[in-house]
Amino acid sequence: MERKEISKSVLKRLPGYLAYLKTIPEGQSPYISATALANALGMGEVQVRKDLAMVSDGGRPKIGYNRMSLIDDIEQFLGYDNTTDAVLIGAGKLGQALLGYSGFDAYGLNILAAFDANPASETVDGKPILPISELESFCKANKVLMGIITVPAVHAQSVCDNLIACGIKAVWNFAPVHLEVPANILVQNENMATSLAVLSMHLQAQIKDKK
Amino acid sequence: MERKEISKSVLKRLPGYLAYLKTIPEGQSPYISATALANALGMGEVQVRKDLAMVSDGGRPKIGYNRMSLIDDIEQFLGYDNTTDAVLIGAGKLGQALLGYSGFDAYGLNILAAFDANPASETVDGKPILPISELESFCKANKVLMGIITVPAVHAQSVCDNLIACGIKAVWNFAPVHLEVPANILVQNENMATSLAVLSMHLQAQIKDKK
Numbered sequence: 001m002e003r004k005e006i007s008k009s010v011l012k013r014l015p016g017y018l019a020y021l022k023t024i025p026e027g028q029s030p031y032i033s034a035t036a037l038a039n040a041l042g043m044g045e046v047q048v049r050k051d052l053a054m055v056s057d058g059g060r061p062k063i064g065y066n067r068m069s070l071i072d073d074i075e076q077f078l079g080y081d082n083t084t085d086a087v088l089i090g091a092g093k094l095g096q097a098l099l100g101y102s103g104f105d106a107y108g109l110n111i112l113a114a115f116d117a118n119p120a121s122e123t124v125d126g127k128p129i130l131p132i133s134e135l136e137s138f139c140k141a142n143k144v145l146m147g148i149i150t151v152p153a154v155h156a157q158s159v160c161d162n163l164i165a166c167g168i169k170a171v172w173n174f175a176p177v178h179l180e181v182p183a184n185i186l187v188q189n190e191n192m193a194t195s196l197a198v199l200s201m202h203l204q205a206q207i208k209d210k211k
Numbered sequence: 212m213e214r215k216e217i218s219k220s221v222l223k224r225l226p227g228y229l230a231y232l233k234t235i236p237e238g239q240s241p242y243i244s245a246t247a248l249a250n251a252l253g254m255g256e257v258q259v260r261k262d263l264a265m266v267s268d269g270g271r272p273k274i275g276y277n278r279m280s281l282i283d284d285i286e287q288f289l290g291y292d293n294t295t296d297a298v299l300i301g302a303g304k305l306g307q308a309l310l311g312y313s314g315f316d317a318y319g320l321n322i323l324a325a326f327d328a329n330p331a332s333e334t335v336d337g338k339p340i341l342p343i344s345e346l347e348s349f350c351k352a353n354k355v356l357m358g359i360i361t362v363p364a365v366h367a368q369s370v371c372d373n374l375i376a377c378g379i380k381a382v383w384n385f386a387p388v389h390l391e392v393p394a395n396i397l398v399q400n401e402n403m404a405t406s407l408a409v410l411s412m413h414l415q416a417q418i419k420d421k422k
Contacts, residue, residue, distance in 0.1 A: 011405055011408050011412075012402060015364070015388075015405060016388040019363060019364030023365040042391060078412075079412055082411065084407075094312060103303070103304040107404055108407070109411075145417070146410060152230060153231065154230055157253075170410040172410055176227050178252075186409070188409050190406055195401055196315070196318045196319070197225065198219065199397060200295055201290055202381050203295060203380055
């Protein structure tokens with residue numbers, strides 16, 4: 001179907017639908033309605049109906065969606081069927097954890113290699129950790145478009161500039177700092193430090209209330 | 212200083228200030244002004260000045276902040292000096308990666324143990340993986356207030372309900388699904404699947420534009 005403009009809030013809900021659809025056992029009806037999906041997930045029916053209509057045109061009145069086709073439509077929409085090759089910069093603790101995490105396969109992400117100013121080891125789970133001096137030739141040889149930044153915050157902007165010079169178009173940033181990029185580059189921030197601060201402040205407030 | 216109400220956007224910037232302040236070498240002046248910090252990070256001076264005033268009352272006209280005191284004030288504000296004990300539910304790939312990641316120490320997070328319906332091993336990096344049946348007694352014995360959810364989306368709500376019944380007040384949710392919780396419980400979502408979908412969609416659009 002034709003690709004429509006989609007908001008981030010819809011994008012946030014799609015992986016939830018997908019996860020639920022995949023857990024329905026084989027023996028069930030091959031069809032599922034937006035209403036049934038909304039009830040199962042405790043969500044509003046109108047919202048689910050609208051969200052599904054954004055990503056699939058397979059919905060039929062009174063029958064609903066063919067479940068397997070809907071799974072395919074959502075996965076295609078989210079790009080999970082296209083494997084995206086990425087490089088990761090900064091093979092510290094977080095970088096090594098992400099490099100060794102095999103669960104990204106399900107989302108179509110393939111981290112080819114990590115790069116570090118001072119590689120402490122040669123590989124993590126069979127993936128190479130290379131000196132940063134090899135980044136440009138590696139990205140160009142492998143036509144890499146996504147870069148993952150796991151360096152300390154103070155180095156993140158220069159690493160980001162370097163990635164863009166190497167042809168990267170999308171940056172997944174785990175450093176707790178705002179990155180300046182040209183308009184055609186997308187930065188997605190994953191700020192775990194901020195999340196922890198928000199949680200920690202909530203707990204402090206709760207403990208204070210009890211006193 | 213008295214704790215003021217603070218917005219999430221301020222919270223997001225604080226870890227960046229902290230990271231930069233910690234990289235300034237010992238030999239430099241013990242003072243730093245909001246202007247100098249704003250210039251170093253490429254941010255607006257007014258914003259930095261306001262943010263710092265929220266977390267520290269140590270700023271002096273024409274001199275600025277004592278750098279070490281400012282670091283302490285930000286860390287105290289973010290709760291990094293209070294260690295928060297947490298349990299993690301779901302010792303799959305992501306759960307094990309988080310359990311073995313030692314970098315959370317710097318943010319005051321201490322994951323005591325993981326719980327799983329079918330523990331595949333007994334420990335990860337010395338941290339125990341326990342059967343889910345032991346969750347309640349463990350949380351109560353250790354007065355645990357934070358739970359980290361890394362189970363598949365379809366099980367996340369029941370795990371969340373279980374955690375709340377065990378006395379958890381703050382939930383860090385890595386499952387790609389919305390969780391319903393009572394008003395006094397805070398859920399912080401870390402939706403890596405959504406981030407990857409956003410990045411992937413950007414790349415697809417870029418590739419399409421080139422054709």
